[in-house]
Amino acid sequence: MSDPKDTPLTVSPSEGGSPEAAPAEEANFAQLLEQYESEAAKEPKVGDRVNAKVVNITDESVLVDIGAKSEGVLRIEQVRSKNGDIEVQPGDEFQVIIEGVDQEGNFKLARLSPDRPRNLEDLKVAYEQGLIIYVKVTGVVKGGLAVDAGERGFLPQSRSGVRDASEMHKLVGQEVRARIAKAPEKKNVIVDRRSVLEAEEKEAEKAALERLHDGDETEGTVKSLATYGAFVDLGGIDGLLHVSDISWTHIPEPARLLHIGDKIRVKVLKIDRNKRRISVGMKQLSPDPWLSIPERFHVGDRVRGTVQRTTEFGAFVELEPGVEGLVHVSEMSWSRKVRKPSDVVKPGDTVEVVVLGVSPGERRLSLGLKQALGDPWEDAETRFAPGTIVEGRVRNIQPFGAFVELAEGVDGMIHIGDLSENRLNSPNEVVQVGDTVKAKVLEVDREKRRIRLGVRQLKPTPLEAFLAEHKVGDEITGRVIKAYPGRVELDEGVEAACPSAAPPVKRIEEGTLAAKLAAVWKPQQPAAPVPDENAGKVQLKSGEVRRFRIIKLEAEKRGVEVEPA
DSSP states (O other), X not given: OOOGGGSOOOOOGGGTOOGGGHXXXXXXXXXXXXHHHHHHHHSOOTTOEEEEEEEEEOSSEEEEEOSSSSOEEEEGGGGBOTTSOBOOXXXXXXXXXXXXXXXXXXXXXXXXXXXXXXXXXXXXHHHHHTOOEEEEXXXXXXXXXXXXXXXXXXXXXXXXXXXXXXGGGGGTTOEEEEXXXXXXXXXXXXXXXXXXXXXXXXXXXXXXXXXXXXXXXXXXXXXXXXXXXXXXXXXXXXXXXXXXXXXXXXXXXXXXXXXTXXXXXXXXXXXXXXXXXXXXXXXXXXXXXXXXXXXXXXXXXXXXXXXXXXXXXXXXXXXXXXXXXXXXXXXXXXXXXXXXXXXXXXXXXXXXXXXXXXXGGGTEEEEESGGGGOOTTTTHHHHTOTTOEEEEEEEEEETXXXXXXXXXXXXXXXXXXXXXXXXXSOGGGTOOTTOEEEXXXXXXXXXXXXXXXXXXXXXXXXXXXXXXXXXXXXXEEEEEEETXXXXXXXXXXXEEEXXXXXXXXXXXXXXXXXXXXXXXXXXXXXXXXXXXXXXXXXXXXXXXXXXXXXXXXXXXXXXXXXXXX
């Protein structure tokens, strides 16, 4: 199209031109001017919608032919998909709207689409058809957000999809997807973002449930944390990662290992499609350390570990990552009754323990702390044989006696009757907790782990003193306290048996019926001699004092035997 200013003009006669040519030239000029004005009137104006055909694509823009003298320019962002791909190519046609003219005289264009209304008429169409549109959040206002939807609009806080009002400002400047909540009117356009988000979430959730299956391994993003676990965004649906499924090693809470926003790999453990719930695990991606426990740990093994935590009933010791054993409170000390495990060990302590039991199926290891120190009762019968004099500290006092610590893990008990020769009402009359006492071992029961002690037994008895001062063959004066069988008192509290004492002789007096009968029945022939069972024995008389000779001393049986000297 030619420009009127480029058309040669005729020269008037006054300027030396031909007079005959002037009328024709004037008519031609008028025609050209009319044509120019007509074409100028056809040039697109700001706000006009026109068809555009792609001519060229650069890194920053798309050049299009809109049927005007100048070409139109679209920003490259307007033809990119969500994935970043260019959606058009040379020759494609679509509608655009004139936004202005740039410094080079090209028309600045914006691509028209149903989801980007430009005026009230577009908003009404979008409302009637229930279309999802893009609106730009321009600011925070009372009760919600101000938006640009081709017309000034309002997004109520309750329909914004933002739960915390303090987060509203984060949407300012963003272009969000929304629906028109009610029939739009000038200066009264209300949009709803929450319903769009909810619909998108349901669609994404449905797609995720169709995509995922039990046993799948997938990537996820930690969305939130709780004491019992973490919620992981699996791409459309959240999965629960329970705290027990984070690591084979016990952790008290997920925050010890995870943070919101972390990208993690998980395994789908269970999908409940009816309830739309998914359980996932992290530890299941690595081998279960308990599978090889029977091969690596045996009863009686001495192992080292780290105390992880203590409870009222014991302490958990980690022997290796993912493998913990329990030291019950009863297996912590030989010497005392432990009431609080924390009095013996603390989290972080490195301890040596003995494996007492292995139950792989129940994922349990029973450990003993005191066993690693050695059983102090192993040689108790040798170290504390009856008759041994021992010394120890009074550890506890009960109404029936006192407990004395003889060695680490070994206590002996002194009964109240063995504390003193005098009758006591309470052990506290002679001993107190913390006192050091000397006692004599009276009895040892290794199986029941009991040792009986005595204090009063430290003073020798009259018999013990007699046994210590005499020997077999010694002659000593004694008093017969029983004629038959013979019993002789050798000293105060010391008695001896006299096996050579003869039984008393039975005499029949003359004139008695027994004597007459004996005479009648007296055999005519003398009877054969009968051996005298009491030959060599001596008749003793109760109360007589005479000399005796010691023929036997038995310290173990605490016995003495004598014979008349």
